[in-house]
Every structure is written in C-alpha cells, then in structure tokens.
Amino acid sequence: MEVITKKDIEALLRGGSRSLTISINTVITSIAMDLINKNGIILDYGDAKPENFRENNKRFKSEKNDLPPDLILSMYYSMLKIRLFEEHAKFSKENQIIPGDFVHLYLGEEAIAVGTCQALNKNDYITSTHRGHGHLIAKGADIKKMFAELLGKETGYCGGKGGSMHITDIDIGILGANGIVGAGLPIACGSALASKFDNDRSVTVSFFGDGATNQGTFGESLNFAKIFSLPVIFICENNSYAISTPISYGCSSPELSKRGQGYDIESVSINGDDVFEVYAAVNHYIDKIRKNPGPIFIEARTHRHVGHWVGDPQNYRSRKEMEDLPVHDPLKIFLDKIEDRDDIEDSRLQEIEKKVASEIKEAVIFADKSPYPPAQQSDKDYLKE
Amino acid sequence: MEVITKKDIEALLRGGSRSLTISINTVITSIAMDLINKNGIILDYGDAKPENFRENNKRFKSEKNDLPPDLILSMYYSMLKIRLFEEHAKFSKENQIIPGDFVHLYLGEEAIAVGTCQALNKNDYITSTHRGHGHLIAKGADIKKMFAELLGKETGYCGGKGGSMHITDIDIGILGANGIVGAGLPIACGSALASKFDNDRSVTVSFFGDGATNQGTFGESLNFAKIFSLPVIFICENNSYAISTPISYGCSSPELSKRGQGYDIESVSINGDDVFEVYAAVNHYIDKIRKNPGPIFIEARTHRHVGHWVGDPQNYRSRKEMEDLPVHDPLKIFLDKIEDRDDIEDSRLQEIEKKVASEIKEAVIFADKSPYPPAQQSDKDYLKE
C-alpha cells in the first residue's frame, strides 16, 4: 500500500508534470486529491488499473437478449422506481426532511438488486445492508411504508423505530437491512438453513459490499455455507469503495471472486451495471442451487454514482473519475441494450415512467401526511409478550 | 456434510458388513464410534481420504539433510524437551497436581514448533495458542517458570495468575499463549507492524490450529497482513481436529493453503511431522520476508497423538487411527532421518537425553517446591500504575 500526500503532489507540480503514475493499492489523502483536481492532474494507473486485474467472465454476457418483453419492462419499472426513490431520498435528506446522518443511496447500482430479485420468488429471502433501499424495492417492498420510515413516521415499516437502515418485511422475504457491515451474511446462512429444514427449494441472497469482504463474518459465513451445502447466493456489490477507501487499497486482491474460491465455492465476477448480465447469472445459479443446494459467490462490479452517504463531499475521488460515471449508468446501459427490440414500444416505457413517477409522488405525499409515532411508544416493542 | 449415527452402524452390522465407506466430510457420533471400535469395523475413505485431497508440496522435502550437526542436535534437544515436559504435564494433570480443566498437550506436534523456532532469532516474535507449551519451549522459555505456572505457583511466569494458556515472555519474543481460538492472528499482525516501524528486519510467526481458520479473525488478518505487506508467517498446525470435529467436516476444503491463496498470499502445505521439512520451509520464507516484507501462509500437517485436553476420552477417533499414530511421531521420523549421519554420534544424543531429563526434573522440583502466591495478590496487577 502506498499513500499519496500533499507533498507528493507539490513535488510533482514543482517538476512541471501533470500526470501521476500510481499503483494498484494507492490511496490519496483528501488534501492531495484536492490539489490533483485543482491542477487537472491525470492519474495514470498504467497496467495496474484495477479492471486489468479482473478476469472478465464472458459467460453471462450477451450483446442481445431474448428475454420476454414483460420481464424487461418489469426490470425497467424496478430500476426506475429505485432511481426516483433515491433521488427523492437524496433531496429529502439534503433538505433535512429526513432526520439523522445516515442515508446511503443505491444510485448507480440499481442493476444488481433488480437483476437479482427478478430471478427470485416471493418466498425467497434476502439480507440487505446499510445501502438497502434498492434491494428492498426490487424485492417488492411498499415504497409508501419505506418513505414513511425514512421520515420516521408511524406508518413506516418500523413505525419510525428503525429508519433507513433497518427496514424488514419477512412476508416478502426481506430479512432486514443492517447497519453493521458484514452482519447480514451469517443471518442469510441461517435463513438458508431454514430453507433446508423446510425443504421448499427456497433460496436466500445476501447482498453486501466490497468492504464487507474484510469483515470476519465473511470468511466464517462462506465456510459455514459450504460445509452445510446451504442454498445461499453471496452477492458482493463491488462499487470499488468502502466509504473513501478504494478496494484496491483495502482488499488483498481486487479479484474478489478469488476469495470465494479460497473457500471452495463456485465464484464468478460479473458486470453489475448490466441488469441482463446480473439476471442471467443469478437466474442460472438459483436454478442450480434450488435443485442442488450449495453456496455461490458472485462479485458484481458496479459504480457508486454519488457519495457514500448523502453529504459526503467525495474529496477522495478525482474529477475525471466522477466525469466518467455516466458511462456506467445501469439505466443507460439498459436502454441502449433494448433499443433494437421492436417488441418493446416506447409507449410502454413511457407508461412505466408515468406509473413510477406517480407511485413515487404518492409515496412521498403519504409519508409526508403521515403522523409521527406517539412519543410514549419509544420503549415499546423490544420484547414479545 | 454427513453424520454417521448408531442407527447407521446397526444397519451395517445387521447387513453383516465390517467395512464402512465414508466420505470426506463425514463425522461420526461418539456412540457410533464406540460401536465401530467394539465391532472392529474398518473405516474406508476410498479416494476421499483427506490426504488425497492435499497437494503434497515436494519443495521442502529432503530424504537426506545437510544441516550442521549442532543445529540438528539443537532440534533434538528442543523436541525432546517438549516431549518430556508434556509427559510430565500429562502426568501432573492426570494426578490433579495441575489445577483446572484445561491442559492441551503438544505431544506429536513437536516438529512444527521446533522446526519453526530454530529458524527464528531471539528478537523475532511468536503468538501462541491454547496448545502453547511446545511453542514456548521451542522459543526458549524457561521451563522452570513454565511448570511453576502450570501449578499456579508464585514463581511461575505469570505469578500463578495465568496458568497453562496465558504464558507470556516478551523479552524472548513470546507475545502470549491465548485461550481464545483465532485471537493470536491479529496480535501477530500488530507485532509485524511494529517490526516495520522498528525497521529491524524482525519477523513474527503466528501459530494456530486448523479449527482457527474458521474464526473471523483468520480472514481479517490474512487480508490485513497482505495489504500492509507485513513480515508475518501464519503457521496453521493442521492436526485434522478441532477438538472432536474433523477438519474434513469443519472446513470447506481440506486444502487449507487454498484459503491463503484466496487472500493472494504465498501459501504452502508441508509435512509438519518432519522437523527438517518445517525448518527448510520456514527458514526459506523468513529469509525472504526479512528482505522483502509480506505475509506467508504455511499449513503444517501433523497429528495430535493424545486427546484435545488431558482427560479427553477421544471417543470420536477410531481404534485404527489411534494405532497408526506412532508412524507419524516426529521424534521417530527425526531419528530415522539422522540415522546415517556419521557426524552425529549416539553419545551426543545420549548426552542431550540426559541433559533434558535433568532439566525437566529440576523444573518439576522447582515448581513443586515453590510457594503459592499470597492470596491477597488476587486483585493486583490488572492496571499499570
């Protein structure tokens, strides 16, 4: 590991250079990054560019797709719903309508949740994370109750007790968002164990970030799932950052699927910005483990289009990196990929856009109009009578 | 995973068979094992025998060795010292001379500690485990103070406060035995970090068992050591058991070095019963990382010749397995390997045997004669003034 500080940049500038060659596991302090951005310095990863270290699995890629139009439209509906929900959450947080400090947006990562959950049944299960809104919406959560919860309202999923990071809805298979990095993986193992007991072919998906692969529960859970052949898919949403720490610095290898292999688990890296690729992979493996239970590890590579939380100045990202983000927008990639599908008329897309817009509006109004919970409720509900 | 119960054995016996084919990740309940032993049933692993799953690394093997006689004799001295110390500890525990329930013996695993510590300097460091006596003796601990500590005497390493599992002697690089499985790995990382700060080329070795590779700290520490290029060797003493749970059941793969590779760490599996092979491997890697800091993972395969703790009935091991143990005795392997070395006279071996015997006797008498600590010491020493 190597850390670039102000001194390094100043030396570079003194030398008259405007390009900085950095290696795979470099981090840059925010003061240095500020200088880099101000002086238009180009970061040159050379051969060490993280992407080059990753084996691109071609298996689930397809230039064309032959999924039925309804499924495709359903993907669009879910992705757009997440996108607009998050835009509203962002606005509401920025304007102090949402209390608290912690709203982690799923903007730019929509394809993973949607591609995954489209392959799941209602009685399949997920564990989610601090960045959970997308997972919940994709799994079918009621956005009225979600937005109400974000505002701390009585009508919210948790009656205002949980907030953004703690929404749970077992009836539709949501075992809970979670404020503790890495805590969902063991819980997912337990759910998969329950599926084995129930013998109902249901599966559990555990979402978590690249940063979570460094938490102890990661290794414990992969081993546990393997030795008990649990029907669980570990989906690592690799957005290259744990807050401001790049994966290339924080993880021993940028090839996260290696870690899965270390536990003798079938592991694959996919493009998590392409909903079709995510769907193809997850669908394939779910089919497989419904019949033949056992864990799968999927590293879905994606991009966080905004700050870690609303309010994050992102002073650790170069301007160039930020400018390049739109290329990876999963909605753009989706629309490009369906452009030549004659069986998907623009009018149907527009219908969906309208529908989503009105649902979001309805949710926001519902949340806004809902009352706060009565204060004396504060110490209720922690034990079941 | 599969579990063989009484019912399975009864069915087998009814069928008239005396051979049971089992797969790699099978465990056998103690009642079933009792029946197996009583009825002389042969366990047939077929191709699934754990050994067959392990790639045998030939690199550090040698039929002959050309180490200098003094080094060889020093190995003999250390191994024998551990052997006799442990025999005395066993006796003392079985006769209630040692208080408490927990004495974990290193019998049969001597080659790992000795082969490793012979390659270390005094200012190199180790973290040890619940099964720590061997590590400590090999690293140069005073067996008088050790035995006194086992008995809870004032003259013991910890003044009687620690006992068998908590002996520490920083002056000779022993950062502590540990009663918590997996707790030593992070501590070793910190010591290796200190070596980097000190810039003195010292290295740290972390000993731990196969069972510890399933503890969260394992993955965290391997990653941590890798990203910071820490001069640490992780030595996994794979004796195939975590108490009664075979590694083939508890670990996703019997090839533990895979796990190291999953973290992009140079990893190797060696025969931990051969002190020369252990020495060759550790010596090689220590040389390497003194110059070029970075972690190494060594899986040293060995055999626990006795129960997990003194008093363990081992009713989970087949009689056959127990009968085969002497083949793997590291002292026997050692003596066989030096048999044709003309430069090592029998008389010198006998000298060592006498020396060790008298040192052990001295230690036991010292411990026995030492007073117990004054009772009012009980709440002293927990904070430094």
Place this chain on the structure above:
Amino acid sequence: MREISLREAINEALAEEMERDTRVFMMGEDIATGGAYAGVTAGLSEKIGTDRIINTPISESCFTGAAVGAALRGYRPIIEYMLGDFVMVAADQVINQAAKARYMSGGRVCVPLTILCPTGGYLSQAAQHSQSLEVFYIHTPGIKVVYPSGAYSAKGLLKSSIRDDNPVAFLEPKVLWDEVEEVPEEEYIIPLGKANIVCGGSDLTIVAYGYQVKQAKKALESQTDYSIELIDLQTLDPLDLGTILKSVEKTGRLLLVQEDYRVCSLSEHIAYEVNASIDLRSKIEIISSKFAPVPFSPELEKDLLPQVEDIVSGIQKVMGDSGQKIVG
C-alpha cells in the same frame, strides 16, 4: 424422588423440548461428536438426530447470526458457546442483531433464540474462561437473562427459555454441572421472571442467584442466630422485583450475594430499587467478587471470588448494629 445432575437436567430439557417442537434445533461446537466440553448435549445427536443437533465449526459469529436468521424464519434455535466467555467473538450478533431485531422492525419480527453460556469461576480456568457476563446481557434491552442455581431450576427454566419468543441468555453455573438435586420425572415449567423463595425468614433477606444460592444455603446452615429469608432470583431479566420488595418490607434488611463484580451490577441495581422504596433497618450489603480478572491459581481465585465465609460475615455485618439474635 430421583436425583440428577445439573448437566443431566439440561440434557433432559433440551431433549424434551426438541421432541415437543420440531422447530427447535441446536448448534454448537462438537455437540454431535462427543467433544463438547459442557456435555449437556450427550446423546442428543442420536436421540434427536443430527439434522437438528448441528456440529458447527469454530465460527461463533456465524452460527449466532445463523440462529438469528433461522429464528426470523420461524425456527427456535438453541446455540451453545463452549464457554460463555466466547460470546465476545460473536457479540455483535447478540447485542446488535438478536437483541435489537424486534425493536428496530417496530415489533414486526421476533427472535426466539436460546443461548447456553457456561459461566463463572471456582474451577481454575483463568481470566478468559471464568467470567460472569450477566451484566453484558442485562444491560442490553431485548434479551432475557436466566441463571439457574441447580438441576431443578435449570430444567424448568430452560424449558421456559426455549418456549419464549425472545432471545434468552441461559447462564449455567458450570461449577454445579455435576451436582445432583431432586428433579421430578414429570414435566414441569418454571416461568421466566419469577424468583423462588428458598426459605422464609423475618430478620434478613438474602438475594442470590446461580451458585451463590448454594453458597448462601451453606452460610445459613452454619448459623441459627437469625431468621433469614433466602431468595433465588432464577431470572435476572426481567427481574422479579415484587418478590424482593415484599420480602425486604418484612425483614427490613437486605444482603445481596453475587459472583459478579459489584460495580454496575445487578446487586447494585436491586440495592437502588430497594433503597428507593423502602426505609431499611440497616444498610444493604453486597457480597461480590473483587475487581480483577479471574486468576488461575486456586488460592488467588478463592480470594477473588465470594466464599461461604464472606456471606457469613455479610450476615453479621447487616445484622450487626441493628439485629437482635434469635433467642433460642
């Protein structure tokens, strides 16, 4: 009546509850293979079957979290830490997940989970294998805490714990594992949250739990000066304050006995509650462990942990200035 040990009583409760309800299952290290230290699971892998007696790797965080996951799915897991001290490697899953899941969901979910924690000292097991961790659980809302004092209460309390819809930390005084008590063959249940009045008295109330109940009994046997009421708490959270207050109202004096350290402890809590509502005839005394990690060497450990003599002196002290001896 037949006598069985604490270990056997727990074993029976586990077997009976697993036979009664197929949603109950158990996870722990070596519990199916004969290497389990506690031994409370002996024979269960044969009796109940190895699909429900699950031998785990040394991954306490994972199997605790897995228990939470299975509980959310309607199962009723029991987990065992080989020693209660090892909860520290799984603390997040207990404190931040199991105990908070219900509240954070606004009461939508529940986590019926029983955690077996072999607890305490007196066995020369040193600092990492002898801790009294009840406060760790009591101070956390969302988890109940049970601490039996012997075979009889263990069996009845464990059955209630397993049937409870909330996480329950079940602390076993391991020093008593081999101690026998009369335990009926017939099924019985001891409800959570109810203390047991071991013997009645009018001069002094002694409140104890776990092994200290046995020690207090011995202390009582060694004296005939006073009429003493002994209360065995059985459940530490929720606490049966009613029974304590009623007794102290009668006796006007209170001696609290615990193995745990005094600072921020349950006894201090009870003292506060009693002081808040009763005017006492003498100051409350607490017998507890000295404040240091538990040492290995027997004499040191004996000095650190409460002994029968300490309880006897405690009785003298509370009665000292204000008590009148029973005139025999």
Place this chain on the structure above:
Amino acid sequence: MREISLREAINEALAEEMERDTRVFMMGEDIATGGAYAGVTAGLSEKIGTDRIINTPISESCFTGAAVGAALRGYRPIIEYMLGDFVMVAADQVINQAAKARYMSGGRVCVPLTILCPTGGYLSQAAQHSQSLEVFYIHTPGIKVVYPSGAYSAKGLLKSSIRDDNPVAFLEPKVLWDEVEEVPEEEYIIPLGKANIVCGGSDLTIVAYGYQVKQAKKALESQTDYSIELIDLQTLDPLDLGTILKSVEKTGRLLLVQEDYRVCSLSEHIAYEVNASIDLRSKIEIISSKFAPVPFSPELEKDLLPQVEDIVSGIQKVMGDSGQKIVG
C-alpha cells in the same frame, strides 16, 4: 480565549501527542482518506504522515488486535471505531485480550492503547449507531473509561489517555462534536480519575458526564431556587468517588444524570456507594434513558433519552419533600 469545537480539540490532542511521541500512531477506517465519519482525524495524514495514520479495512477485530500486538511491542496505538457501537465486532480483542493481557501475564506486560468511541444518541441514528456502552467497559477490569463533556475536557483527557500505560476507552459524545468551548493554546493535561466541579452549591449535588453535563447546566440556568453543585465525572473508571462523597456530605442530596440505561449503570453504582457511607436528607434520584434500544424517529428518541426538562423535574423531586428554596 479562542474557541474550538470538540472535534477540533480531539484533533489537536491527537496531533500534539503524535508529535510529542513517535511511538504513538493511529489506525481506523478512512482516517487517511477523508471519509472518516468522526472527522477528528482531519489533516493528520498530511501533518503526521501516512505511516502513522493508518487507514484500515473494515476489520475491527483485526486492527484492534493489531493495536494490542503493537502495544505489547512498546508502541502506543490509538484506534478509532467509526461508531462506538462497532466495538461489538471486536469485543473479544478489547475484553479478553487488551483488558486482560496485563493481569494474565502477572503484570509482566502492559497495553497502552486508546480507543476512540463516538458515542450516544440525540442524532436520529437508531439502535445500532446510538448506544451508550460505558458499562461494557466499566464492568471490565483492566480498561479505563473516559467520557469528556466538551472540547476543553476532551483535549486534556485525551492527552492523558494516550500517555496512560493501560487500555483506555475514550467515549466521545458525538452530539457535541461541533460545539465550541474556550480551549487555551498552551498545552494542558487533565489527569485521569479526577472529577471536575463545574459549579459549587450547598443544597444538592448533581453528578453527570458527557453530554448530560451540558444538559444539567441548562437545567441549572433555568432555576434559581436552589444552590446546586454540579460535578462532571470526566473519567468513569477509575471513578473519583472522593469528590462525589465530599460534595454529598455537604449537600446531603444527590441527583445522578446519565444518558445510559439505569439498570446496572454507573449512576446506580454511585448511588450504592453514597448510600453506603452517607445518611442523606432525601432519596437519591437518577435521570437516565428509558430501557429500550434507541429509536430513529426524533420524537421517539427524545422520549427515550434524558432531556433538560427531566433534569429539572429531577431537581424538584430530590428537593421536593426536604428542600428549602433559596429566598432571594
């Protein structure tokens, strides 16, 4: 005098101690890269250098254990949990390793380690990001506990913590991070184990720590009826019982204020100590949090956690039956 915020005060203490002693270094998530939530490390990677400001992966167990290892080797690590609640994923390394290493070795080693724990509620961060975990540390022998009430005490106490040869849990009231106080430019130290008498008085003693000191001050401002002595504990373990007892001997009345739950808490401990040695003019009262996980919604959280009004009522209650108002 210049005014700086709690955050800046901590930042200064960190910088000064690292400049003073090259054996001091720091590990934590995002502390070198601008993403650290607390922000107390701002600029340190530039000022001190990135070899000693170490950005860690999300591996709290490992970096805590690594701190223990480096401390055993003579370094003086500081670690930061992004939020104090995350200690639960590293609990073993704190409770069973750092706090016990010295005792288990018979006093042969020491572990000079400072743990920064952003603590507490009032910020709508819900159950997993708002806990008061002081009892977790206080109840563990072998680790000191410090809880400043603002910028001034934070700076002086943190310097002492870093210089202390033992593990110290340094709990930062994060609700006060942005609050400014007068802080001298010149170096000063506040010794551990000493409470601060914020203001003297003769009718009632109020003991508080952390944010509750600020709340208690507000409560005092809102009343002129009584002469009240306010004590800021500053260090929770070792506790400055002497200062408390001296004050209560004078006033005869005690109100304890804490953000933590009451059951098995520091306030109950102090109450026990005071009751044991002083005959009071009225019953001790404790203002504390209701017993449930911390909720997200502001009104719920406000109801759960102590407010200034609660302190005001607490004052009334203690003074109520026995107090005489100051006649002005």
